Amino acid sequence: MAEQTADVAAAHGHAHDDDHGHHPTERHYWIIFAILAVLTAVEVAWSYLGLEGVSLWLPLLVMMVAKFILVAGEFMHLRFDTKIINGRVFTWAFAASLLLAVAVYFIVFAAFDTVFA
C-alpha cells in the first residue's frame, strides 16, 4: 500500500507520457474542426434546399451522426481508447448507454405511432 501511495505523483506523469504517444497533433484537431464546420454548413444549406421527407432528414441525420462520431472519437479521444488503455472500456460504457438510449426512445416513438389502438 505504502508503495502505491508514494507512486501517486509519479503515476500522473506516467499516464501522460502514455497519452502523448498517441494523441494527435494540434493540426489534426484543427482539421477535425474544419470538417465539423463544413458539415455544419452543409447541414444548414441542405435544410434550405426545400427538400421534404427522406431526402431532407436522412442526409441531415447522417451528417449529425458523423459530427457526433467526430467529436466523440477525436476530441473525446475515444478513437484512442484502445491505445491509451486496453479494452475500450470507455467506448463500451458510452456506446452501450447511447445505443440503449437510442433503441429505447425509438421504441417509444414506434409505440406512439398507433394512436388508434
Place this chain on the structure above:
Amino acid sequence: MSTTKTRKRSFMPRTFVSRALPVAGAALVLSACADDKPLNTFEPRGPRAQSLYDLMFDSGTWYVMGIVFVLVTFGGIFVAIKNRVDPATYDPEDLPVQTHGNITLEVAWTILPAVVLAIISVFVVRTIFELEEPNEPGELDVMVIGQQWWWEYRYDVDGDGFFTDGNGDGVVDEADQELPLEIALDPDDVVTATEMVIPAGEQVDLILTSRDVIHSFWIPRLNGKRDTVPGRWHTWSLEADEPGKYTGWCTEYCGLSHARMRMSVIALDDAEFDAWLANQQQQAEVPSDPEAAAGREIFANQCVSCHVIDDGEFEYPENFAETVPLVSHAAPNLTHFATRSTYAGGIFGSYAGPGTDPDDDALDASVYNQLSELSQNPDSPDDYRWNTAELKRWVANAPGQKAMASDVNPDTGLGRGMLPFPQLTDEELDQVVAYLATLD
C-alpha cells in the same frame, strides 16, 4: 336472470377429465369458489372473455405454470430435506462432490423454457389480434367516456358517426377527433350514464376516451379491460352470449372516488334492446303531476347548470349551450334517468326490489325495461319500488354519499362533482325525486 351458464367455446373442446386435472392447484381453487362473484374472470359470459379464458387453459399456460411450480417447489423442498446434514455432527471435511456445472444441462434448461414460451406466445399473439377484430358494419357502436367518477355512453343511433364537423371544414374526419370533446361530439346521439345497455349475442364495438384522467373500462365476464385516456381514442368491444346484467369496475386509479366508479352492462334480447333504444331517443316529458312539476321547477333552478334533461323546454346557461348543446358536460344526462337501475358510478340502486343490489349481477334482464312500470306498487316487497330515500340523500348531499371534489370552475360555471343542496327542504327533495321518477 338467465341461469343457463353455457359456454361458447372457440377452441377445441376439452374433455371433462383434462379440465379437472389438478395440475394447477390455484386454478382449481379459483373455479371451485366461482359462485356469487359478479366480477369473476373465470366465468366468461361472452366470446371475448371466453377466448381469454381459453387462452390460459387451452394453450396450456396454467398447466405449464403448474408444472414448473410443482417442480421447483417440491424439487427444492425435496433436495433440501434429502441432502440436509446435521450441523452439530457434520464433519467439514466430508465434502460432497464439487461439481462446477454442466454445459449440457445449462443449454437444456435455457432452450427448453424458451421453446415452451415460444409456443405459448404464438397463442397469445393470435389472441391479441383477435381481440382487435371489429364488428360487422351495421352493428352497434358505443362511445364510452370516463370521468371522475362515472361513465357516460353515447350510442351512434343514426349511424352518422360520433363526431360533428367541429372545425367547420365541411367533413367529419380525423381532425375533428382531435378537437376537445365537447366541441367534437355529435349532439344527435343518445346519451346515458353508468349502465350500458347492449343487445345480447352481438359484438358491440366501443370507442373509449376520457374527459379528465385515465380510467379503465372493465366488464370481466365479457372482456378484459381497456384504458380510457384523455386526448386519445381507444377501441374495445363487448359481447354477451345471454341477456343479463354484467357488472364492472373502473380499474385504473383515477383519484379520490376511484373505488366508487363502477358500472354495468345490461344485455337485452334484440326486441327489448330495440324498444329500449327507441325509448331513449324520445325526449323527456314535461310532467303534469303537480309534485313532479314542482320538482321540475326546482331542477330548472338548481340543476341545469350541470345536468341535461332533454325535454325541449329547459333553458340552459348561455355558455353551457354554446359549447355543449344539450349534451351533458360535467354531469350525467338525466333525460331517461328512471330507466337506469343504478346511478352515481353504479354504487346506488334507483330501485329497490329483487336483484337490485348495484354490485350484484342478479337483476333479471327481462324486467329491466319495465323497472319503472313495475315500480308502481310501492308496498309490495317483491315488487320494484323507486328508491326514494336513497335518492333524496343523494340530491341533498351528494358529496356526503360519495367522496368527490365538488367545486365549480368560475370560468365556465361548470362543476367537477355534484354540489350539496342543503337549501332544499325535505318537501322539495321529495318533489325533485318525484320529478326524477318521471324520467323514463
Place this chain on the structure above:
Amino acid sequence: MAMMEEPLALPSGTVARSRPLGAFSRPRETSGLVTWLTTVDHKKIGIMYGAAALFFLIIGGIAALMIRVQLAVPDSEFLSAEFYNQVFTMHGTVMVFLVVMPIGAAFANYLMPLQVGARDVAFPRINAFSFWVFFFGGLMLNTSWFLGGGADGGWFNYAPNNGIAFSPSNGIDFWNIGLFIAGIGSLTGSVNLITTVLNMRAPGMSLMKTPVFTWMTLVTQFLLLLAIPVLTVAQILLASDRLFGANFFNVEQGADPLLWQHLFWIFGHPEVYLMILPAFGIVSEIIPTFSRKPIFGYPFMVFSGIAIGFMGWGVWAHHMFVSGIGPLSVAAFTVATMFIAVPTGVKILNWLATMWGGKIILNTAMLFSIALVIQFTVGGLSGVSHAMAAHDTQQTDTYYIVAHFHYVLFGGAFFGFIGGMYFWWPKAFGYMLSERIGKLQFWLMVIGFNLTFGPMHILGLQGMPRRMQTYSDAHGFNFWNMAATIGSFILGFSTLMILLNAFVSYRKWVAADRPNVGADPWDARTLEWSIQSPAPDHNFDHDPVVTSLDDFWHRKYQKDENGVLRRVATGDELAQPGNGEGVHLPAPSYWPIVLAGSIPIIGYGVIYSLWLVIPGAVLMMASIYGWALEPADDLDIDDHHDDHAKELETVS
C-alpha cells in the same frame, strides 16, 4: 487523480492549514454520533443504509397494515377514501424507494468492497453523500404526512391524475421532489460502485473470478445508472407542470398522457429488476456455502444476471398492455417479456442444481434462501401469466398483480435480504444471531407471507381491483380478504423479529463476555470472510491476491496426493489478523452530509417559496467549496472543486 477521494494517499491527521467554515472542519471524533454523521467508511455507510431502510420499513409496514385493516371487511370505514389513497401510494413508494432499494444498497456498500478485496469504494466521500442525500430525500417525502397529506397518485403516479388540477395538495410535489433527491443519491452511488467493481478489485481477481454477489451489484448499479435519469426527466416534466405551469401532461393543450407511462416504466421495469438482483446475488453466496459446493454454473449465473439486466430494458410496456398502445406493440412486448423467464429460470435451476448432491446445512440463512427460490418462482410464474398480454387485460390492476409483485418483492427480494442479514450479521457486528429465533421467524414469515399474498391471486382472478378503498359484500371478496389481513399481522410481527433477534442475541453475547465469532463462522467462500469479524475499519491488512473464484475457500481446502479434498487450514488460521498499522484511511468529513442537507432545503423552497431556495443554494455552494478545500494539502484543493461542479450538473 486528485479529484477522487484518495483514501490511501492521504496522510491522515495532517490536516491543519486552511479551515474554511471552521464549524465543519475535519471531524476528529473517534466514537459517538459524529463518527456516524461524518463517516466515509463504506461499512458504516452500508449499515446506515440498512438502518434507514428498517426505519422506513416501519412506516411502509404500518401503512400496509392500515390497508389490510381497511380491507378486512366489506364497506369498511376505517380509512376515508382520501386517506386510503395516500396510504397505499405512500406504502408502495416507501417500500420500493426507501426500503428495498436501500437494503440493496446496504448490502452492496457493505459487502462489495470486501468481496473484491478493496479498502473502500472508489469515492468514499461521494459514497457518504449518496447515502445522506437518499436519506434526506426519503425523510422529505415522509414529511408530507404532516404537511397536508401524502401523495395520492399511486406509486406510478400516472398523468394527468398527478397534475395540479386533479391533485392540488402538495403530496405529489413531495413525492416528486423527494424521490428526485433520493435519485441523486442513487445516481452518484451507482457511478461510485460501478467504478469500484471495475477498477478496484484485488490483484488477480478478474471479473470472472468475482463473486456472484459482486456481479449482481454491478448489473444492479448499471441499471440504476441508466434508469434513474429517465425517471428524473419524468419528474422534471411533472415538476414543471405542477410548479411552473408547463403543459407536458396538459391534455387540453394537446399533450399525450401516455408519455408519462412510457417514461415511468422505462425506468420502472429496470427498477424492479434492480430490486431483485441484489437478493439473487445474496442467495448465490448463501446457497453454495451451506450446500458445501461451488455455485453450479458460475458463468451462467453471471451471464443470466447480465441478460436479465439487459432484457429488462425491452419490456417496459408490459405495464401498459391496456393503455392503448396498439396490438403490434402489445404483441412485441408480450414476446419480449416472456423471454425474461429464460435467464431467470437459468438462475433458479442453477440454485437447485447447487443444492443437488450437496450437504445442506439448513440454518436460518439457508432456509430464507430456499424460500426465496420457491416463492420467487411463484411470483415469476404469475409474472409470465401477466406477460400474456391478451389475458393481462383481465389481470391488470387487480389483486392478481398485487400478488405477483409481493411474491417477487417480498417473497423474493425481502426473503433474500433477511437471509443475507442472518448470513453476514456476524461479519458486520461480531456476534451471531440466534438460530432459534431465526427459525421461528422463518416459519412465521413463510406462513404469514403466503397467507397474506397467496389469497390475493384468488381475489384478483375473481375480479377484485387493486387500489380500492372498499368493496361491497355482493362482490364475494370477504373471505380471502380476511385471510390476507390475518396473514399480514403474522407477517408484520415476523418481520419485526429481525430486530428482536438482533437485540436478544446482542444481550446474550454481551452477557457471555463477547466471545469472538471468528473470521469465518460459516466456513464460507469469499474474501470478506478472510478478515476479522466485525470487519476492521481498514478491511484488509494487505491486499489479498486472488488466483481463482472462491479463492478463500481454495486456500482452506486443497487436494491431497490422492486427489481428495482436505481441509488444510481453517478460515481463522488463514484470516488476516486485522492489524491496520500503516494503513491510511480516508478521513471523515462533514461536507457530504452538509451538502446533502442543503438539497432538501432547495426542495422545500421549490414547493413552498422560491425564497427558501436562496439559503439552500448558498449552503450548497458553501459546502461544495468546503468539500473542495477540505483536505488542506494544496495538491488537492482545486480538483475537488471541479469534481463537485460536475456532480452538480446531475443535481441541477
Place this chain on the structure above:
Amino acid sequence: MTDIADSATDVVDDVASADDHAPADHGHDDHGGHHTSLGLSNMKLAMWLFLGSECLLFGALISTFLLSKARFITELVAGNPRVIESIPAGLAEEFIEAGTVEPIYDIPFTSGSSFILLMSSLTMVLAHKAVSEDDDLQTKIWLGATALLGSTFMAGQVYEFTVFYREGIEYGTSLYGSAFYTLTGFHGAHVTGGILMLLSLLVLAFRGKLKSNRAETVELVGLYWHFVDIVWVLIFTIVYLIP
C-alpha cells in the same frame, strides 16, 4: 462487456490515474491478444459512466420535445381552439400554413451559435493539449477562449429565448413552449455548469497550479464539455433543421 470481462484486473488502490503502474496483466488472452489490466483512471471511468447516464437523460428530453411538438402541430392543424389560443394569432396562422413550427426559428442565427459551440470544443481540446505539455500561456488562452465561446453561446441562447418570448411563445401557455424551453434550457444549464468549471480551471491556471499533473482534470472537464457540445449537435439537427 466481454472486453472488460476478459481483461485481467488490477488497480489495487483507488488512485485512479495510476494507469500504468497497476500490476500488469494476469493472463487471460481469449480476445485477440489484449493483455491488459483495467488500468483506468477512476475519475475518467466515473465521468464516462456519468455521460452514459446523461445519454438517457437527454434522450428522454429530446423525445419529449419531439413528441410534444408533434402533438402540438397536429392539434393546431386540426383546429383545436385551445391550442390555437395558446400562441398569438399571427404565429398560429403561420404555423398552420407551414404545418411546422419552422417559421419561428432563425436558422442563420442558430447556425452561428452552433458553430460557436463547436469551436469551443476545438479550443477545449487545445487547452487539454496545452496543459499536458505544461504550456501555461496556451493553457490560459484556450481555457479562456472556451469559456468565452461557451458564454457567447449562452448569450445567444438567452437572446433566442427573449425573441421567442416576444413573439409570444410562453413557457406556460403552449405545449410547444414548455417543450422547447425545457429542452434547450436543460442544455443551457449544462453549458452553464461547464462554464463554471472552466472558470475554476482558469483561476487555477492563473494561480499557477494547473500543470501537466493536472491534465486529467482538464481532460475530464473537456469530456463533459464535448458531450454537451454533442448534445447540441443533436438538438441543432433534430430540433432546428428537421421540421
